[in-house]
Amino acid sequence: MATAPTILVFDSGLGGITVHREIARLRPDTRLVYAADDDAFPYGRFTEDELAARVIAVMSDLIGRHRPDLVVVACNTASTLVLSDLRARFSVPFVGTVPAIKPACAASRSKLVSVLGTEATVTREYTKALIRDFGGGCAVTLVGSSRLAPLAEAHMRGEPMDDAEIAREIAPCFVERNGARTDIVALACTHYPLLLAHLERLSPWHVTFVDPAPAIARRAVELLGPAQEAEIDGRALSPAFLHFTSGRQPSPSLTAAISAVIKTRTT
Ligand code: DGL
Numbered sequence: 001m002a003t004a005p006t007i008l009v010f011d012s013g014l015g016g017i018t019v020h021r022e023i024a025r026l027r028p029d030t031r032l033v034y035a036a037d038d039d040a041f042p043y044g045r046f047t048e049d050e051l052a053a054r055v056i057a058v059m060s061d062l063i064g065r066h067r068p069d070l071v072v073v074a075c076n077t078a079s080t081l082v083l084s085d086l087r088a089r090f091s092v093p094f095v096g097t098v099p100a101i102k103p104a105c106a107a108s109r110s111k112l113v114s115v116l117g118t119e120a121t122v123t124r125e126y127t128k129a130l131i132r133d134f135g136g137g138c139a140v141t142l143v144g145s146s147r148l149a150p151l152a153e154a155h156m157r158g159e160p161m162d163d164a165e166i167a168r169e170i171a172p173c174f175v176e177r178n179g180a181r182t183d184i185v186a187l188a189c190t191h192y193p194l195l196l197a198h199l200e201r202l203s204p205w206h207v208t209f210v211d212p213a214p215a216i217a218r219r220a221v222e223l224l225g226p227a228q229e230a231e232i233d234g235r236a237l238s239p240a241f242l243h244f245t246s247g248r249q250p251s252p253s254l255t256a257a258i259s260a261v262i263k264t265r266t267t
Contacts, residue, residue, distance in 0.1 A: 005224055006031040008068035010059070013041040014156050014258065015149060015191030016074030019097065020240065021262040022217035023072065029227045032240045033066045034262075039246040042149050043077040044118040051120075052082045058245060059086060066243070068092055072220050074213075076188050077118045080126040095220045099127050099188035100212040102134035107208065110180040111138045114173035114207075117188030119144035127188070139177070145169045145189075152191035155198075156257050166195065167202045174204050186210045194261070 007030050009020045020034050037043075037058050043051055055078050063071070072095045073079045073086070079096035086094050099121065104113050121127060122142040131140045148169050155161055175182045185207050187193055193211040200209070240262055242250065250258065 004029050004031050005069040006033060006066060007220065007224070008033045008035060008062055008066055008071045009074050010035045010037070010062065010071060010078075011073075011075040011190055012037050012043040012077065013149065013153050013191065015152060015189060015194065016072075017258055017261050018190050018193040018211065019072060019074035019213045019216050022213040023220055024240070024262055026217050026221045027224065027227055030224070033062075033068065033243060034240050034258075035062050035066075035243040035245070037245045038248070039244075041153070042118070042146075043075065044120045044146055044149070048081055048120075051078065052085060055082045056085060056089065059090065062243070063090055063092060066241075070095065070220060070224055072216065073097060074190050074216070076121045076190065080121055080124040093223055095216060095223065097190060097212060097216055099130055100186045100210050100215065101127070101130040101140065102136075103212075103215070104184045104186035104210045105134060105136040105138040105140070107210070108138050108184045110183045112141070112175050112177060112180055112182040113138045114141040114143055114175065114182050114185045115188050116143045116145065116148075116170065116173055116185055116192065118149060119146055121188050139175075141173065141175050141182070143170075143172045148195065149189055149191040152194040155194060156261075157251075157254055158257065161195075161198060163198070163202055166198050170199060170202065171204075174207070181205060182207055184208050184210060187212070 009016050013036050040054055070093050074097050076097050079098050083096040099115050122144040173185045187209055
């Protein structure tokens with residue numbers, strides 16, 4: 001049997017596990033390494049030049065250590081800035097995570113769509129170009145949040161959530177205009193699906209939150225090619241390897257919370 005391919009899933013923190021779980025679902029036979037640049041979390045606080053240099057340096061180290069066959073940058077804040085630099089610099093293929101503006105706009109009936117991301121992601125030229133190219137006649141409201149990603153991390157650590165704070169962060173996504181209301185909110189930060197139950201409960205009216213993770217996983221699998229059935233059966237329980245750039249070991253309860261999201265053991 002051929003050796004299982006290694007996929008490196010990378011984010012500034014724990015948000016990328018929402019992408020990791022979809023890849024694990026489609027290709028449970030792969031060796032998945034989850035790398036969090038927790039030493040630099042959150043990425044929103046860096047200037048573009050600082051962040052580009054940071055991601056390239058960390059990626060160089062991770063590629064050297066784990067020798068991946070494919071890298072998934074499960075972070076909008078990094079992908080919208082450095083994806084093309086990463087592709088130019090390293091020979092391994094990269095799959096990025098960028099705001100799901102095309103599917104969100106295609107699915108909207110009211111033509112009022114919001115994009116909820118980090119402040120850095122929603123102000124990037126990359127995001128504005130996606131709206132120009134794929135907005136499909138929708139009025140797109142860009143909503144930047146500096147709090148939701150840290151809150152998602154706190155949620156993973158089992159800390160209590162402040163509903164009022166979450167409601168305040170998402171409120172600008174809900175727009176009413178000429179009798180129409182926002183019906184789609186694209187989640188443009190991989191941390192936010194970790195708070196999905198809160199987002200749904202605290203929405204002033206029903207909207208569909210678009211999580212780009214399944215589409216990213218499909219793209220990753222397309223690049224890798226399908227697994228043999230026998231390989232899937234034989235390796236379905238392979239544990240995910242966790243790498244934190246701070247060198248800190250996650251607590252047993254955080255490890256359990258991560259395993260519960262990605263549905264496999266971790267080492
Ligand atoms: N999960 C990251 C993203 O998708 C960013 C969180 C952060 O570092 O601010 O944008």
